[in-house]
Amino acid sequence: MKRGDKAMLSVFLVMLVLLSLSHLMRKAGEPHNARAVIFQDGKVIRELDLSRIPEGKEEKLRIEFRGGWNVLTLKRNGIAVTEASCPDHDCVRVGELTRNGDSAVCLPNRLSVRFRSSHLREQVDGVTW
Amino acid sequence: MKLRENIITALFVAMAIVINIAEGAFPMPLPGIKLGLANVFTLAALLMLGTRAAFTVTVLRVFLVWLITGNVFALSCSMTGGLLAAAVMVLLYSKLSDYFSVPWISVAGAWAFNAGQLAVAAVFVGDPRIVFYVIPLFVTGTAAGWCTGVLAELLSKRISLSGIRRD
Numbered sequence: 001m002k003r004g005d006k007a008m009l010s011v012f013l014v015m016l017v018l019l020s021l022s023h024l025m026r027k028a029g030e031p032h033n034a035r036a037v038i039f040q041d042g043k044v045i046r047e048l049d050l051s052r053i054p055e056g057k058e059e060k061l062r063i064e065f066r067g068g069w070n071v072l073t074l075k076r077n078g079i080a081v082t083e084a085s086c087p088d089h090d091c092v093r094v095g096e097l098t099r100n101g102d103s104a105v106c107l108p109n110r111l112s113v114r115f116r117s118s119h120l121r122e123q124v125d126g127v128t129w
Numbered sequence: 130m131k132l133r134e135n136i137i138t139a140l141f142v143a144m145a146i147v148i149n150i151a152e153g154a155f156p157m158p159l160p161g162i163k164l165g166l167a168n169v170f171t172l173a174a175l176l177m178l179g180t181r182a183a184f185t186v187t188v189l190r191v192f193l194v195w196l197i198t199g200n201v202f203a204l205s206c207s208m209t210g211g212l213l214a215a216a217v218m219v220l221l222y223s224k225l226s227d228y229f230s231v232p233w234i235s236v237a238g239a240w241a242f243n244a245g246q247l248a249v250a251a252v253f254v255g256d257p258r259i260v261f262y263v264i265p266l267f268v269t270g271t272a273a274g275w276c277t278g279v280l281a282e283l284l285s286k287r288i289s290l291s292g293i294r295r296d
Contacts (some may be wrong), residue, residue, distance in 0.1 A: 002226050
């Protein structure tokens with residue numbers, strides 16, 4: 001290996017450690033006081049309190065943007081983008097957001113959904129997100 | 130020979146388009162992550178034909194894939210990322226190849242691609258916090274970039290052995 005190769009390898013290893021750490025820290029515990037923050041075009045448009053939804057029930061929320069739309073499914077302990085008007089459906093494939101800091105992003109509709117639970121917030125926010 | 134160069138460039142563009150679209154059919158665990166196999170052809174063009182061919186292959190591939198798929202967001206991400214990646218690889222290969230071997234030049238290209246892709250995504254979404262996504266992108270990009278680098282090196286050697294390479 002040449003010198004630059006080794007430098008790049010060490011950068012990679014540092015990133016790998018950071019990634020593993022952030023995963024370990026995000027694993028623990030059930031979400032408490034679950035909330036979701038919805039951003040559109042860089043601004044907060046909704047803040048949802050998910051913990052008021054009864055166990056086992058779900059609600060749908062449709063969000064429109066310049067002719068495009070996304071449908072969010074809200075549950076007591078999580079939120080998911082379940083339908084989208086765009087062709088790539090990246091935000092839908094992310095699945096349900098259940099851990100503090102999880103997020104789903106829809107580029108075509110400039111939408112980003114961020115899941116929050118107060119339980120782990122202080123610890124986790126300090127580390128990676 | 131000019132004609133040979135043009136033909137090889139065109140073949141690389143054609144193969145890169147097919148591979149680019151085919152790999153889109155594979156499900157990936159996280160959005161924005163892919164193998165980037167089309168980069169094999171950018172890098173092979175750089176190794177065999179030089180800077181101009183590398184940029185030609187990248188730009189034509191991204192543009193033609195957009196004409197086929199019609200995905201404007203993929204176009205913006207791939208064009209920014211692809212041009213940055215090509216520029217970084219050209220720079221490292223032509224000026225700093227004493228310090229970097231081909232697979233790692235490809236990794237540097239992958240990182241540049243990820244950075245560009247993410248910058249575009251941050252602009253679209255308007256939420257700068259999305260840049261933290263750089264960590265999973267770089268980790269997967271390193272693995273994918275290294276593999277495509279090895280493939281590109283192999284490809285350029287095999288083709289030159291079979292006598293198609295310019296003299």
